[in-house]
Structures are given as structure tokens and as C-alpha cells.
Amino acid sequence: MWREIYDIVTTRTSELWNLIVQHIGISMIALLIAILIAVPLGIFLTRTPKLAGPIIGITSVFQTIPSLALLVFMVPIIGTGRLPAIIALTVYGLLPILRNTYVGINSVNRSTIQAGIGMGMTNKQQLFIVEIPLAASVIMGGIRTATVLVVGVATIAGLIGAGGLGDFIFRGLSTNSTGLIMAGAIPAALIALLFDFLLKYVENHAMPGKNNQSRASKATFYSIIVALLLIFGAGIFKTVFSNEDMVISGKADTEQEILVYMYKELIEQETDIKVKKESYITGTPNLVQGMDNGQYDMYVEYTGTALVDILKEDDFEYETPEDVYNHVKDVYDKEKNSVWLDELGFNNTYAIAVRQDFAEEHDIETISDLRNIADRMKFGSSAEFLERSDGYKGIQDVYGVSFGNVQTMDSGVVYAALDSGEIDVADVYATDARIEKFDLKVLEDDKMLFPPYYAAPTINKELLDENPELEDIINQLAGLIDDDTMRNLNKKVDIDGQTEKEVAMEFLKEHNLLKEKE
Amino acid sequence: MISIKNVTKRYNEFVAVDNLSVDIDSFELFVIIGPSGSGKSTTMKMINRLIDTTDGEIYIDDKNINDFDPVELRRSMGYVIQDVGLMPHMTIAENISLVNRLKGEKRDDNRVDELLTMVGMDPVEFRERYPEELSGGQQQRIGVIRALYSNPNIILMDEPFSALDPVTKLQLQDEFLRIQTEVNKTIVFVTHDIDEALKIGDRILLMKDGKIEQLGTPRELLFKPKNEFVREFIGKDRPRRFAMQNFNVEKWMEKNYPTVDKNTLTNIDLIHVFKSHKVNVLPVIDNMQVVGTLSLYDVLNKDIEPKNNFVTVDSKLDLDSIIKEVNENRNLLPIVKDKDMYAGVLDHTKLLSMLTAESVGGEA
Numbered sequence A: 001m002w003r004e005i006y007d008i009v010t011t012r013t014s015e016l017w018n019l020i021v022q023h024i025g026i027s028m029i030a031l032l033i034a035i036l037i038a039v040p041l042g043i044f045l046t047r048t049p050k051l052a053g054p055i056i057g058i059t060s061v062f063q064t065i066p067s068l069a070l071l072v073f074m075v076p077i078i079g080t081g082r083l084p085a086i087i088a089l090t091v092y093g094l095l096p097i098l099r100n101t102y103v104g105i106n107s108v109n110r111s112t113i114q115a116g117i118g119m120g121m122t123n124k125q126q127l128f129i130v131e132i133p134l135a136a137s138v139i140m141g142g143i144r145t146a147t148v149l150v151v152g153v154a155t156i157a158g159l160i161g162a163g164g165l166g167d168f169i170f171r172g173l174s175t176n177s178t179g180l181i182m183a184g185a186i187p188a189a190l191i192a193l194l195f196d197f198l199l200k201y202v203e204n205h206a207m208p209g210k211n212n213q214s215r216a217s218k219a220t221f222y223s224i225i226v227a228l229l230l231i232f233g234a235g236i237f238k239t240v241f242s243n244e245d246m247v248i249s250g251k252a253d254t255e256q257e258i259l260v261y262m263y264k265e266l267i268e269q270e271t272d273i274k275v276k277k278e279s280y281i282t283g284t285p286n287l288v289q290g291m292d293n294g295q296y297d298m299y300v301e302y303t304g305t306a307l308v309d310i311l312k313e314d315d316f317e318y319e320t321p322e323d324v325y326n327h328v329k330d331v332y333d334k335e336k337n338s339v340w341l342d343e344l345g346f347n348n349t350y351a352i353a354v355r356q357d358f359a360e361e362h363d364i365e366t367i368s369d370l371r372n373i374a375d376r377m378k379f380g381s382s383a384e385f386l387e388r389s390d391g392y393k394g395i396q397d398v399y400g401v402s403f404g405n406v407q408t409m410d411s412g413v414v415y416a417a418l419d420s421g422e423i424d425v426a427d428v429y430a431t432d433a434r435i436e437k438f439d440l441k442v443l444e445d446d447k448m449l450f451p452p453y454y455a456a457p458t459i460n461k462e463l464l465d466e467n468p469e470l471e472d473i474i475n476q477l478a479g480l481i482d483d484d485t486m487r488n489l490n491k492k493v494d495i496d497g498q499t500e501k502e503v504a505m506e507f508l509k510e511h512n513l514l515k516e517k518e
Numbered sequence B: 001m002i003s004i005k006n007v008t009k010r011y012n013e014f015v016a017v018d019n020l021s022v023d024i025d026s027f028e029l030f031v032i033i034g035p036s037g038s039g040k041s042t043t044m045k046m047i048n049r050l051i052d053t054t055d056g057e058i059y060i061d062d063k064n065i066n067d068f069d070p071v072e073l074r075r076s077m078g079y080v081i082q083d084v085g086l087m088p089h090m091t092i093a094e095n096i097s098l099v100n101r102l103k104g105e106k107r108d109d110n111r112v113d114e115l116l117t118m119v120g121m122d123p124v125e126f127r128e129r130y131p132e133e134l135s136g137g138q139q140q141r142i143g144v145i146r147a148l149y150s151n152p153n154i155i156l157m158d159e160p161f162s163a164l165d166p167v168t169k170l171q172l173q174d175e176f177l178r179i180q181t182e183v184n185k186t187i188v189f190v191t192h193d194i195d196e197a198l199k200i201g202d203r204i205l206l207m208k209d210g211k212i213e214q215l216g217t218p219r220e221l222l223f224k225p226k227n228e229f230v231r232e233f234i235g236k237d238r239p240r241r242f243a244m245q246n247f248n249v250e251k252w253m254e255k256n257y258p259t260v261d262k263n264t265l266t267n268i269d270l271i272h273v274f275k276s277h278k279v280n281v282l283p284v285i286d287n288m289q290v291v292g293t294l295s296l297y298d299v300l301n302k303d304i305e306p307k308n309n310f311v312t313v314d315s316k317l318d319l320d321s322i323i324k325e326v327n328e329n330r331n332l333l334p335i336v337k338d339k340d341m342y343a344g345v346l347d348h349t350k351l352l353s354m355l356t357a358e359s360v361g362g363e364a
Helices: A002-011 A013-047 A049-064 A067-078 A082-106 A110-118 A123-160 A166-174 A178-205 A215-241 A254-270 A284-292 A303-310 A321-335 A356-362 A383-387 A392-399 A411-420 A461-466 A469-475 A483-494 A500-510 B040-047 B070-075 B092-096 B098-103 B109-118 B136-148 B166-183 B194-200 B218-223 B228-234 B238-245 B270-277 B296-300 B319-328 B348-359
Strands: A246-248 A275-277 A298-302 A338-340 A350-355 A378-381 A405-408 A425-429 A440-443 A455-460 B002-011 B014-024 B029-033 B055-060 B077-081 B154-158 B186-191 B203-208 B211-216 B281-286 B289-295 B332-337 B341-347
Touching: A002 A013, A002 A178, A013 A049, A013 A082, A013 A123, A013 A166, A013 A178, A013 A215, A049 A082, A067 A082, A067 A123, A067 A284, A082 A123, A110 A123, A110 B077, A123 A166, A123 A178, A123 B098, A166 A178, A178 A215, A246 A254, A246 A298, A254 A275, A254 A298, A254 A455, A254 A469, A254 A483, A254 A500, A284 A298, A284 A303, A298 A303, A303 A321, A321 A338, A338 A461, A350 A356, A350 A411, A356 A440, A378 A383, A378 A411, A383 A405, A411 A425, A455 A461, A455 A469, A461 A469, A483 A500, B002 B040, B014 B040, B014 B055, B014 B211, B029 B040, B029 B194, B040 B055, B040 B154, B040 B186, B040 B203, B070 B077, B070 B098, B077 B136, B092 B098, B092 B109, B092 B136, B109 B136, B136 B154, B136 B166, B166 B194, B186 B194, B194 B218, B194 B238, B203 B218, B203 B228, B211 B218, B211 B228, B218 B228, B218 B238, B238 B319, B270 B281, B270 B296, B281 B332, B281 B341, B289 B296, B289 B332, B319 B332, B319 B341, B319 B348, B341 B348
Parallel strands: A246 A275, A378 A405, A378 A425, B029 B186, B029 B203, B077 B154, B154 B186, B289 B341
Antiparallel strands: A298 A455, A338 A455, A350 A425, A350 A440, B002 B014, B002 B055, B203 B211, B281 B289, B332 B341
């Protein structure tokens, strides 16, 4: 495992560094907003004690909402990306700062304040000369707690395309790579510890009334403050002022990620357009919404997904896969603000897989063959497959197959679960490299339940109108990647441990799509 | 001068101060005392508008305090509280000069040093230290000089010495009295400690339920209590103790006691002098100054060297030490005034009549 982590850190240094900067960036913006809200609010509450109970109560309730739930809850309202992540993190940071500000100011010695008022302090002087300086270390303590909390929770932001170290963690989870998980988790923990340490130092030195600061330690104190400001500033600057013209997104799996890198490279080498990659988004609806509201400009969709999930036309009659492509392209042209470009060539349809030895033992070739033994089988399904009309429902209706035991599990752990015998059967993607790695048998869809899932890029109509040259650039990949090619590319990442970016560049090079750089 | 005119302070139904009228003279140390809930603190806090009056007016030098901005009014007076309330995050110098900062002025370092010196604290040692490094007594000294810093005419003190241990308390009271003779301020001093009030007050206002029970000098309260409440508040033992402690030597000394001139000691028949005055000890005077006493016993033994001591009128001796002195001085204690000028003597007979007078509570 350490070897794996080491390889990732050394070969993907710049990517890791970017994620770290992103991670600190979103955490610090959220924290800054939380401070700007919570400190004045906390001060206000000390002036209106009647409101203090209810308001601190409300923020405590926010705190108890699981971070994942809060993020997912925000997606339909605000969409994906940085904004909902920052809002959710801000909400998390509020309580510790608010509570400590309130408690800190309230615990300032009454007689000190009394003396101040008696000597003729104005309300403002009372606050700024007495209360805030004396509560400073307690408030700093709250900020410290909030920082550690926010830096930790920020890993979840990877789920909704906000970037940060969560990206590595979720990729690692879905590709079963401990190294990748650790390469995300360890720096996240280190960042939290670093901030905890630095802020603890500041907190201690914000303690008033002691002659304990020698000249040297004062210098250390100020350099730590400056360092903190620089880290804060750099992260925030990077996050706020990065200007990109086009956002390419993608779903949370390896092949999508590889394609995103290819498109980004192609577009950037042949145009002046700056491409921002905001990919690895969990859940198709989030992508569709992002496209609809213009947050994303481009991503690769599958014809079957478009037909069944997006357009909800699961009763559409078709004879060839081309029919489906043409149909969704037409509907998109009429109804949506994005258009379909040419198909890439591979069909990443759903498939039902069992272990090879299991198939031999029970003599199974097709899905129909499962009917007699299904009630004794354990089925590990992705959540999405369970809900789709052409998923498990279809298997039950069309094939009359009902499994004895059904478990929902992440596609990342399905293969390991199959391999260990924990489950007997699972839904997989046809292009998944792990089918080969784990020696799985893909059962034939003899009753043609699964619609074709041919991949093709969809792109924002307006952007394409403004930059018509994009169509040719993007279509350079059209027809180039068949099932085997895609599975092979996936294998390079998921099994051989190359990065998505490397694999993407290699592929472009092999097909002479990469221009020599001067 | 502070004039409190028909002032009432009501909290809902509760009347904290009830139609109070009193004038506090300039340069006087005015003590307000009373049991808890008597309205003593409320009265003081109305003077700098920490509490506003419900009815009535307060004038400072004939100006209604309601015409001042409360913040400006407070800055124009010194204010000392029981818990001192020094700013823990500021140095001693910053604390003393706090009012400068409030007004947005620069600190006067000379003034800080001058005040520290006045309360016997070395400026070099203490200027840059923080309050928590100081003892309770030192902290309250800082509290007092902080109030004096901008040289206000009026200083309000709310039980300033109550939280101190008895020894430190007595020290600070003495120091405070000495400072008052130097700075001469109008001081309103709230306390619940009757001994403190009697010791430091020029005048004492004894309050109960927001009303005046008695207003007068310590002596008046001690020896002419207006009612049973005042008598009880003062306590049975206190007038006698007070008298003993503030013993008026001059009033009780024998001015016409015979003396003998030092220069004649060798020339006259001393035994005859003793016999004719019917005494056995005589003060020896040299040019109006006391040099000691001479006893008949010594003279009979041919020893005519004057012996022993004398006391001065204004040395504040209590009765116990006077009795001791008299015993140790052959039952005769010469008393001197100003530059050792002979004034009179105290002897056993005088002491006896004094003791009987004090023990029945009469005025000494």
C-alpha cells in the first residue's frame, strides 16, 4: 500500500498539488464566510440574550445533519460544483465559531466591563477595547475547531464536483485503489493537523495579560500569522480568480475521466479556449442539471441513459442502436440547450455478470438461464440499477428473474464482493476493465432488455455556435474508441495504475492527435 | 459641590432610593453606608449616571447632570470599584492611563510615574507589568491612581477596599487618607464597613430602605445617634473603642501640675519641693522643654539625673498604650506640644476618671 501511495504522490504530484490547493481554497472561503457571519452574530447575541438560545440551537441542528445529506440536499437547489460545497462547509463552520464568540464575550469578567463603563467607555469601546481582546483566544479556539471540521468535511465536496482531495478518495473508492484513497485522505488529515497546530499557536498567544512573549517568540508568532494569511490568500485567490471559458464535466468513473482529459487536451491545443475540468460527478441528474443551467458546457452521455433517464422514453420502439442515437439527438435539438456530437464507438451498456466458475458449475450462458436458481442467489446492485426500468425491474419483468437476496453496493466494491463470494451476481458496465481482471462471465442479454448505451459528447449549443470549430475538434475522436479499446484504456488506469491523464495523452499520441509542442 | 435633590429611584414596585436630598461639599470625604439594599450604591451610581434617576435632580456645581453626555460625565470623574476591574490585557501603565485612550489622547508617562510613586510602587518595576502579576493590594492601589490620573474633581468609590484582607485593608485606608490630604478631592465613598466609615469619613450618610437615617460626622453618629437603628448599626462597643482609639490627650491632661527647672536642680532643696506639692514625681523642664522626670526616691538616693520619656499631644495613642506609658513612667507621663514644648501631665488619678467617663459612653 505504501508503495502505491508513493507512486501516486511521485507520478501525480502536480495533480495532487492542485487538489490540495483546491481543498484549502474551498475550506478557507467557507471558513472566511463562516467567520464573517458567526463572529458578528455571536456579538449580537450577547446583546440580545433572549435570541441566543434559539439561534445557537438552530446552528446546532445544522451541525447534526450528516455532511453528505446536507450536500446532496443542496444539489437540486443550487446545483453541483463549488458553490453548494462552500455553502455546506460554511454551515458546518458556523456553530463552533458562533458558540465560542458568544461564550467568550459573555465570560469576560463583569467587573472589568463595569469599571470600563464607569470610566466612560462608549459601547463601541467596551466591545473593541475590552470584550473582543479578552474573548479573542476563546473565539480563536472556535475558529480552530471550525477549521479542522471544515477541512475534514471538505473531502465530501469531491462528490459533487467541487474538487479537493475528496476527488482522490472517491476515485480510489470506485476503482478499489487503496493507494488513491490514502493519497487523498492523508494530505487531508495533514492539512487539518497543520491548521490545528498553527491556529493553536495563535490561540495561545492571543491570551491576554502575560509577559510571556520574548522577542524571538513574538517573531515566530507574527511569521505564523503571515504564513496563515498567505495560505488562506493563495487558496482563496486560486479559487476565486481562476478564469476558464469552458467547463467539461463527466460522470464518476474512469472512462469518463479519461475522455474528459482527451477533450480538454484537444480543445486547448487547437483553440485559445481555457478549459476547466469539473468532473467525477456522482449521479446523472446532477450533470443534466448542470448542463441545463449552463454550469457545465460539455460531457459524454450514453444514448440509453439519455433515452430512459433523461427523456424518460423507456417505451420508445427501435430496431437498431442508431435509431436511439438519432432520436435523442433530435429531441435534444428541439428541447434542450445542448446538442449531441458524433458517437465515439463503444457501447457501455449494462451487463449482468457472475463468476466464471459459478457459470460453469450451473451451466449459465444467458440471463434467462438464471431463472431456476435466482431465488438462491445474492445480487449486489448499484443503487441506480435498482431504480431503473431497464434495470432490476426489467430483469424481473422481462426475464422473470427475482434474486433471493438483493444488496445495494457501490460499483467500486461490487467486484471484490463477487470475487470473495459475498455475492453471486452483479450489474456491471460492459467496458469495465475489472470484468477481465476478476475473470467474470458476462451473461448474454438474450431478450434485448438493455437499450444501447453508445457514448457521445453533448455540448452546450450556445458555446458551439460561438466556437463552431469545436465540432471538428471534438469529433476527431468519433468512431475511434470501440468496446475493446475503451476497456483496455480503463484497464490501464484501474489495474495498471496509470493516471487517467497519462492514458488519455498516450491514446492521443498513438492516433497522432497530439501536436508537437514547440 | 454635588447636590442631590429629592431623588427617587424606583424599579417597578421596589423603591431603591426614596426622595433623597443631600449636599456633598467640595473636598470632603463623604461616606455612604447602610445595610444591603439600603440604596447606598444606587445613590452613588446615579451621580455618574450609571443609573438614571426616576425622579428628582442631581447637580454638580449647579449644573444638572442630565445636561451632560453620560460618557463625558463619567470621564470627568474618577471611579473605583470593589473588584478593581483592571484590564487584564493591558500593562499597568496602559491601565492607569486608560482614560487617555478612551478620549483618543496620548499617554502622559510622567503622570503615570508620579502616581505610581505616590502609592509607593516603583515605576520602573511596575509600569510594564500586567495586573495578574500584582497582589490584591497593589491592584487596588492601581485602581485608585487610575481614578486620579486625569486629576478629576470628583471621585466615586464603590466599596474599594472590601475585597482585601484585613491587614492590607488597614494599610490602604491609611495610605488613602494620606493621599486625600495631598490631592484634596471630593470623594463619595460607599462602604458597608462601619469601622472604615468612622475611620475615614469626614461625614457619614447612614441609609436604610432608600432613606436617610442619619447624616453627620463620625462623632455625631457615635455619640449622638438619632434613633435606635443608628445606635444598633454603630454597635454598643464602638463608641468607647472609638474614644479609646482617638484619645484626646490634651483634653484630659493636668496643665497645672508642678514642675522643676533643670537649672535649679543643684541649688534647691528638692525634698522640700516634693513635700510642699505632695507628690513623689516631678517633670523636669529646661527652657519650656521637657527633659524627663525626677522621683523622690531617686533624690533621696542622691540621684538627680532626670529619667524616662514623654509623649506628644498629636501622637495618636490609644488608651491602652497611654496606660502602659504612664505605668512605665513612675505613674507620671509628661505631655508635650509642638517642638517638645511642655504642655502638662497625665497621672493615675486622671486616668482613672477618664476610664470611668469613657466606659459609660460619654464623649471624650
